[in-house]
Every structure is written in C-alpha cells, then in structure tokens.
Amino acid sequence: MATSLMIRNSIFFIIFACLWSLHDAKDTLKPGDTLNSSSTLVSASGKFVLKFVVQTIDGSNTSYIAILRDKQGANKAWIGNRNSPIPYPSSPLLTFDLSNTLRITNQVGNPIVIYSPPKNISSTNAFEAILLDSGNFVIREASSVNGSTNGVLWQSFDYPTDTFLPGMKLGVDRRSGKNWSLLSWATSYNPAPGLLSLDWDPNGKQLRIKQGGVVNWTSGVFDDGKFPFIFPEVSKQRYNFSIISNKDEDYLTYSAVGDPSDPEPEWVLYSRGTLFEYGAQVAITNAQDCDGYNTIGGCVRTDRPSNCTGKFGDEFVQKNGYFKIKDSSNTSRATSWYVVSSVDCKVLCWQNCVCLGFDTPADNQSSGPGCRFWSVDCEFIENSTGSGKTSSVFVLSSLTTPANSPPAKKNGRKWLWVVIALPTALLLTMFCIFGYLLRRRMLSGLGVMERK
Ligand SMILES: *[C@@H]1O[C@H](CO)[C@@H](O)[C@H](O)[C@H]1NC(C)=O
Numbered sequence: 303m304a305t306s307l308m309i310r311n312s313i314f315f316i317i318f319a320c321l322w323s324l325h326d327a328k329d330t331l332k333p334g335d336t337l338n339s340s341s342t343l344v345s346a347s348g349k350f351v352l353k354f355v356v357q358t359i360d361g362s363n364t365s366y367i368a369i370l371r372d373k374q375g376a377n378k379a380w381i382g383n384r385n386s387p388i389p390y391p392s393s394p395l396l397t398f399d400l401s402n403t404l405r406i407t408n409q410v411g412n413p414i415v416i417y418s419p420p421k422n423i424s425s426t427n428a429f430e431a432i433l434l435d436s437g438n439f440v441i442r443e444a445s446s447v448n449g450s451t452n453g454v455l456w457q458s459f460d461y462p463t464d465t466f467l468p469g470m471k472l473g474v475d476r477r478s479g480k481n482w483s484l485l486s487w488a489t490s491y492n493p494a495p496g497l498l499s500l501d502w503d504p505n506g507k508q509l510r511i512k513q514g515g516v517v518n519w520t521s522g523v524f525d526d527g528k529f530p531f532i533f534p535e536v537s538k539q540r541y542n543f544s545i546i547s548n549k550d551e552d553y554l555t556y557s558a559v560g561d562p563s564d565p566e567p568e569w570v571l572y573s574r575g576t577l578f579e580y581g582a583q584v585a586i587t588n589a590q591d592c593d594g595y596n597t598i599g600g601c602v603r604t605d606r607p608s609n610c611t612g613k614f615g616d617e618f619v620q621k622n623g624y625f626k627i628k629d630s631s632n633t634s635r636a637t638s639w640y641v642v643s644s645v646d647c648k649v650l651c652w653q654n655c656v657c658l659g660f661d662t663p664a665d666n667q668s669s670g671p672g673c674r675f676w677s678v679d680c681e682f683i684e685n686s687t688g689s690g691k692t693s694s695v696f697v698l699s700s701l702t703t704p705a706n707s708p709p710a711k712k713n714g715r716k717w718l719w720v721v722i723a724l725p726t727a728l729l730l731t732m733f734c735i736f737g738y739l740l741r742r743r744m745l746s747g748l749g750v751m752e753r754k
Pocket residue numbers: 338339340341
C-alpha cells in the first residue's frame with residue numbers, strides 16, 4: 303500500500319519536474335550562451351518568445367531571429383536580421399559571447415553582428431541579454447534587475463521593424479540622431495525593409511504614414527489623449543498615449559489600458575498600407591486607399607498643380623447629370639476620352655490637370671469596364687430628376703452647387719476584439735483551471751511525500 307503510494311507520488315513528482323522545467327524556460331543569455339535554431343527564450347511570464355523563424359520567400363526558405371507572442375499565428379513583432387536573411391538549410395546560432403557581443407553565426411556567410419559594445423566600456427559588471435515581458439530584448443548590466451533603464455547597452459525597442467508595442471517609442475532621439483519609426487516589410491512574406499513608414503511628427507503632434515517621402519495618411523493632431531483618426535470615440539478605453547519631450551528626445555509612446563483579459567495592443571504596418579491592430583484584429587487605417595485625391599479618414603491629398611482646374615479642397619462628388627461640350631468648334635484637344643481597364647478613375651482624373659470628372663458608361667459592353675473622362679471644354683449639367691440620358695457621374699465638387707449632400711456618417715466603428723477575446727479567454731480559463739487542478743494535485747502529492 304505504502305509502496306504504491308510512493309510510486310504514485312514519484313510519478314507525480316516526475317511529471318511535476320518536467321512541467322516545471324518546461325515552465326521554467328530561460329529568458330536570459332549570459333555571456334558565453336548560445337540559442338540554437340530549435341531552442342527559445344521565453345519572457346518571465348511567458349508572454350513573448352525569442353527564436354529563429356523560417357520565412358518562405360519566392361519558394362526558398364530563410365531564417366530570421368524574431369520576437370513574437372507565444373501563441374499560434376502570432377505577429378512577428380521584431381526581426382533582428384531583416385537586412386541579412388540566413389539562407390536555408392543552415393543551423394543558425396544566436397551567440398552572446400564573452401565580450402558581450404550579440405551575433406548570429408551560421409555555416410554559410412559571415413556572422414551578423416546585432417550588437418557589439420563600445421571599446422572603451424568602463425563597467426566591470428557582468429552583462430546579460432534578457433527578453434522582457436514587454437517584448438523588449440535588452441542587453442544590460444546583470445545587476446540592474448530593478449527594471450530601470452540604467453545600465454542598458456542595447457535594446458530591440460530601439461530598432462523597431464514594422465510593429466509598435468506598448469512601451470515602444472516613435473519619434474526623435476537627439477542623443478543618437480536617430481528616429482524611431484516603423485518600416486513595413488517589403489512584401490507580405492519578406493521582412494526586408496519596404497516602402498512604407500510610420501513615424502511621429504513631434505512638431506505637428508501627429509503620426510504619419512509615408513511612402514517615399516510622400517505623406518499619405520496622418521492620424522490628425524493629438525488632443526485630449528486621442529487622435530482624430532484613430533478610433534476617437536473609443537481609443538482611450540484601450541490606449542494610454544503619452545508624449546515625452548525633453549532635450550534628449552521627443553516621442554510618442556503608449557500603454558495598454560482597459561480590461562487586462564483583452565488581447566494586448568500591437569500595431570503592425572503592413573506592406574500594402576494597412577496599419578493593423580493585431581491584438582484587436584481591426585484596421586486602424588487602410589492607407590492604400592489614400593491615393594492622393596481624398597481626405598477620408600486622415601488621408602492626405604496631393605493637391606493638383608495650381609494651374610489646374612478646380613479649387614483647393616476639391617474632391618469628387620457623385621451627381622446625376624451629364625457633361626456637355628461647350629464649344630464644339632474648338633477641337634484642338636479631346637473633349638472626352640476613354641480608358642479601358644479596371645483602373646482607378648478618380649486617381650487618373652485627379653492627376654490629369656484638364657479633367658473635370660468622369661463616368662463609367664455601361665453601354666460600352668464590347669470593351670469592358672473603363673472610365674470616360676471629360677475635359678475643361680465641357681460643362682456639367684446637373685439633372686437630379688432626369689432619367690434616360692442623365693446618369694451617375696463623378697464631378698469636381700467646385701463645379702457643382704454645394705446642395706443637399708448627405709451628412710457625413712459618424713465614425714461608429716465597434717471594437718472587434720470582444721469577438722476574438724471571448725473564445726480565447728474561455729480557452730485560457732479552461733487551461734488555467736486544468737493547470738491549477740493538476741498542480742494542486744501534484745503539490746498535495748509532494749506534501750504527502752515530505753511528511754513521510
Ligand atoms: C539546441 O539547444 C538545446 C539546449 O541547449 C539542446 O538540447 C538541443 O539539442 C540543441 N539542438 C540542436 C539542433 O543543436
């Protein structure tokens with residue numbers, strides 16, 4: 303009887319020890335430690351992991367060192383070697399060597415140095431590379447365990463890729479002369495630097511999405527704790543923004559507020575232009591719709607050259623009516639022209655200085671979809687009662703009487719994360735209960751053993 307109890311207890315003990323060693327995964331590399339392609343650093347409470355991930359780009363596999371949340375389908379919040387992909391197959395190693403250099407080595411190619419300390423470093427203290435629960439990977443003095451930034455030599459938060467996590471900064475670091483900004487991936491599969499950036503404009507107090515220096519989208523000016531184009535009605539329930547401005551730095555940061563059981567915020571700038579809230583699974587903006595002619599939802603318009611038709615503040619409005627040629631005797635240029643293909647008619651018309659508007663004639667079945675553009679030699683005749691000859695056209699707003707345009711719809715976006723959060727929370731709760739029961743059972747088993 304006693305033997306069987308002991309055997310049972312030992313089994314529990316072994317399971318417990320296994321679980322414990324799994325749970326007790328490392329979050330730190332000490333000088334001399336390496337991380338291989340099949341092992342993982344796990345932050346203290348298990349929120350984030352640091353490991354090698356494989357991306358398949360154009361059919362070939364490459365490895366990257368990445369920080370991501372420890373769950374299925376997690377966003378890769380940080381990539382350490384986006385400029386130096388590691389060809390496959392190879393078994394890369396992340397090494398924090400005895401001289402406090404952090405580097406990736408593999409069988410092919412040169413080592414990729416992520417951090418090397420300055421030659422004149424004065425401290426005699428021991429250093430460590432630790433993955434924090436914020437998702438920040440930090441090289442610091444091993445003694446500064448009080449969470450202050452004292453003794454920090456390097457941190458991944460200073461080298462953002464395409465993701466803005468709570469606690470990260472966007473803005474200007476005057477000490478390093480560097481700006482903290484996001485740079486999208488090159489494509490959906492390729493982490494190499496892409497075309498789009500998200501940065502903080504400290505003077506204008508707004509976030510901006512840019513493509514090659516052109517501002518396509520802004521958040522609107524920060525005021526009263528929120529941005530006009532970042533869920534102004536509800537953002538304070540989720541984001542606590544702070545703007546820090548002093549002689550060393552000028553930046554925006556944020557922390558998560560609200561229900562701690564909601565998925566944490568995680569902003570990702572995708573290569574196509576969507577700024578996505580990965581935690582809530584909702585788009586903050588689709589900058590790809592900001593093609594230069596509208597101002598919807600924070601889009602920035604590239605205005606027509608000043609000698610063009612139209613006025614400042616013009617945009618296209620949809621009207622019933624038709625274009626009529628003013629003077630058919632002056633035929634030195636086309637009064638209307640047709641472009642076949644599924645192009646964006648608005649953009650083409652906006653970019654063409656003499657274009658007043660366009661329609662999409664349905665009767666041109668032989669040539670497929672397209673746009674018919676109308677030039678400055680035409681005038682627009684509005685006829686909202688008409689039928690037959692009149693049809694729906696898009697016209698520069700300055701050519702029409704600003705009449706009964708429908709009131710702009712209130713931006714009533716609802717948070718979607720409840721939909722995501724509920725099943726996740728349920729699942730987590732189940733796991734927790736299971737874990738709790740198992741652990742209690744094991745602990746009581748241990749207790750019995752100790753008492754013997
Ligand atoms: C990676 O490291 C772990 C622990 O350090 C070790 O158990 C494992 O065998 C290593 N894997 C490879 C492929 O070297």
